[in-house]
Amino acid sequence: MRSIAELQNQVRSGSQLRITNHEKDSDETFVNMSLYSGIVEYFPEELVVTLKAGTTINEVNQILGENNQALPFYIDNPDKTIGSLYATSGPEFSDSVLGVQIINGKGELLNFGGQVMKNVAGYDVSRLLVGSMGRLAIVTQISLKILPKKIAVKFQNQPSLKNTKPTLGLYFEQKLKKVFDPYGVFL
Amino acid sequence: MSVISQLTKALPKNTVIIGDENTRPFECDGLSVYKQKPLAVVLPRDISQIKKVLEICRKNNTPVVTRGAGTGLSGGATPLEGCVVLGLSRLTRIISIDAENKTAIVEPGVRNLAISDAVEEFDLYYAPDPSSQIACSIGGNVAENSGGVHCLKYGLTVQNIEAIKIITIDGEELLLSRQDKGLGLLALMNGSEGLLGVITEITVKLTQKPQLAKLVMAGFSSVRDCANAVAEIIKAGIIPSGLEMMDKFAIEASEAFAHPGYPVDAEALLLCELDGAEDTVVHDLNKVVELLSKATSMRISENEDERLLFWKGRKSAFPAIGRLSPDYYCMDGTIPKRHLADVLEQISNLSEQYKLRVANVFHAGDGNLHPLILYDAGRPGELEKTEDFGMDILKLCIEVGGSITGEHGVGIEKLDAMCHQYNSAELDVFHQIKAAFDPHSLLNPGKAVPTLHRCAELGRMHVHHGNLPHPELERF
Known part of the structure; x- marks a missing residue:
């Protein structure tokens, strides 16, 4: 399991990095995010879940499912990580994004948005970076709005x-x- | 030639407004404690006129403050010294309605409620409903990413916008759509408070009117019981279309003002609206009633008139409380719902400490708290005391993992509070985003994001989730 400090160091010392989820991409030019995974915070009554970027959709589905809740967007492959979906999706995904933690190209750890449904303080960076293909920053943590399963399926x-x-x-x-x-x- | 002469020359008669008397209506927005006369107010009628205004202002290095209906509560449209106010209130055309795809293309000056009125014949409406919806404009809604009482189920403005057209300060037109690939530029423009571009056209998403809506009104003998009921409803898998809470002071004031039949002996009131297909509503309603076992009183709207009456109390809470005091200051913090009872308790302690009364209304479904601090601006020092009280509330919201503003925006009002929510590296990102779109900082400069200098001057330390950033650093 990797730490934020390790990731920051890699950015500060790396010249050209690619963000990936593949174990085989192991040399120093890759930032392998599949090793940075897990559920950071989940309170079913808040309808919010905060995930480390390398968490797979399968893992998320399992824990949300225990509370009859689900992710309210299209998922083509549940083996993917939430970070990978974030990097490649569009507005249908960003509609559910509430906040992100990122490491920028200077190695700074930054937080935008939050764990609440409504937040209009500052520009909406957490939705801006959806679809950014890992070229702007390392997304380390994502907070998402979730819904009861029977309602979430309508958005999938x-x-x-x-x-x-x-x-x-x-x-x-x-x-x-x-x-x-x-x-x-970031390449 | 002066800026005013250039504007007057380039634009039709009655488009440029100058002079103390004539510009007075534009000297503030809904945050009326701060006033500033602009150099001029320009009220264009079309996009080519907007372009001319921007061109002249750019060439003369004159700041531009775009204004919708002027109902914003954070000073987003407060004029800046020597600025041109670009008022879009004359752009009120509904360009087209596509009932089949449930969208409408409108100009920015169209009122929020006017959209719903225009599409009513198709059984559609525009879902986001800020309480100023009778007056506020859709352009302003996008600029502020406005909310309302139905956000939990129907989303904020950003989720209800299909596309927008903006003009940058350089006069470039940009069409941003949900169909675009790449970065979320459309989402970025929502809530950008007039700092990145001028919104000239909006494609809104429309929502099918629900078959049935029912409102449950329940009184509780404690705020904690009421807050727990909110959590129980959501855990049960029900997403109410509206889920509102009011404290005793707000209940009493609203009852005296609008007579909706609220239980004035209750410590907290819950309004829970369910809408949708008839069988779903009936099913959910039964479940909600079951979950409200700790309520000391309960009523369910029998018909539409009664439902609207129950809402009327909540929707008129601000003026109702405003009657009780010469002035009031409305806060807009958000918190994770589980902290509600504790946060309200601390607000009550602060109220005693500052010797200022406070009433609380709360969008319980989405964690958006609106404490209303009652004060008298006529008393020397009381406004400052009120603002300190407000700042303490916002810090509390940040400490429990929330935000300083859920739907009113930062404007000029919450610049200092921004120093608490974001560290300097994060604020720097905001400034650079602005510079990417507006390199000479002419669009609403100085609003929404505090300068790093300002935050340093405050000598305040950024605290996020109770943790200081960079704990390894020595503190001065």
């Missing part, structure tokens, strides 16, 4: 394929990449 349909890119979208994405990763550590 496969979303339409995202294929548009706003004009200038790339331009602003590049600028935002520099905000989080000024030295270009």
Whole structure:
């Protein structure tokens, strides 16, 4: 099991890093997040769960299932980690995101959003980074809104394929990449 | 040529408003304790006029404060010295309604409730319902990521927006949609408080009107019993469309004002609304009644009139409490629900300590607390004392893992509180995000995110979840 301090050190000393979940990606150019897993906090009456990024959907489903609750978004493969879904999903996923903890390209540990349903303090970084493909920061921890199982299933349909890119979208994405990763550590 | 002359020359008659008398209505928003006269107010009628305003302001390095209906409670639309207020209240067209796909395209000045009125014939409505919905504009709703009393089930503004068009300070038009791949730029714009761009068009998601809605009203002899009931309802797998709590002071004030028939002897009141298909509502209703075993009184709305009457008390709680005092200050912290009873107890202690009365209304379903501090601005020092009390409440919210604002925004009001919620590295990220969209800091500059200098001046230490950041560092 890896620690935050280890991850921060890897970012500070690494020049080019790829975030991964594969055990075989073991040399120093990879940040293997599958080793950073587990449920950080879960109170069923809050409808919120906080997970380390390497936690697999199977693990989450099991513990939520014990309380008749579930993740309210599409999951193509429950062997995936929550961090991997976060990195590759769109608004249907970010609708359920409440907060993230990240390590930016400078190795700083930062928290955005929180463990509450409503939070409009500061820009919504925890939803901005959904779909960022691990190129802006290491996402270490994610807080999600969950729902009772019978309601959550209504939100689990496969979303339409995202294929548009706003004009200038790339331009602003590049600028935002520099905000989080000024030295270009994350490939 | 002065900025005013340039604006007047470039825009049609009656678009640029100047002079002390004429600009006075724009000198504040819903946070009326802070006032500032702008250089000018511009009320454009279309996007090309907005572009002209931005171009002139950019060339003259003049700050721009975008304003919707001016109902915001945190000073997001408070003018800045020497600024141009860009009021979007004349952009009130509903451009199109797509009933089949349940969306509507509207201009930013359209009132929240006007959207629901326009789509009523299709049995649809726009779900987010901030209590100012009769007046507030949809553009302002997006800028603040507004909430309301139905967020637990139907989400905030951000979950109910399909696409927006914005214009950056450089005059670039950007269409952001839920269909885009890549970063969540659309989500970023929600709640960005007019600092990143000017919203010129919004595609909202519409919701099917529920078949049936029932409201359960239950009194409790203690706040703790009421809070436990909330937890029990949610643990039972029920998602009420509204789940509201009020304390004794708020119950009494609302009853005296709106006469909804609230139990004035109760220490806490729970309003639990269930909506949806008839059989689901009936099923959930029976379960809720079963779970409210500790209630000292209970009523279920018999019909729509009664349901709306029960709501009326809650929805008019602010003016009802406002009647009892020359001024009141509304807080907007959020907390994990399990800490509710403890937090209310501490607020009550603070109330005694500061010798200021406080009434509590609470969006119990989503943890959003609205303590209303009663004060008299006419008494020297009382506003400052009230703000200190408010800050103590917000710190309490942060300590238990919550946030300083759930739906009202930071604006100018909560800049100091932001220093407590975020550390300097996090605030720095916010400043850089602004710079990515607005490099010369002309859009609502100084709002929403405090300067690092300001936080340092306060000499306050950031505390997150009770832990100091970088505990390895020596403290001065």
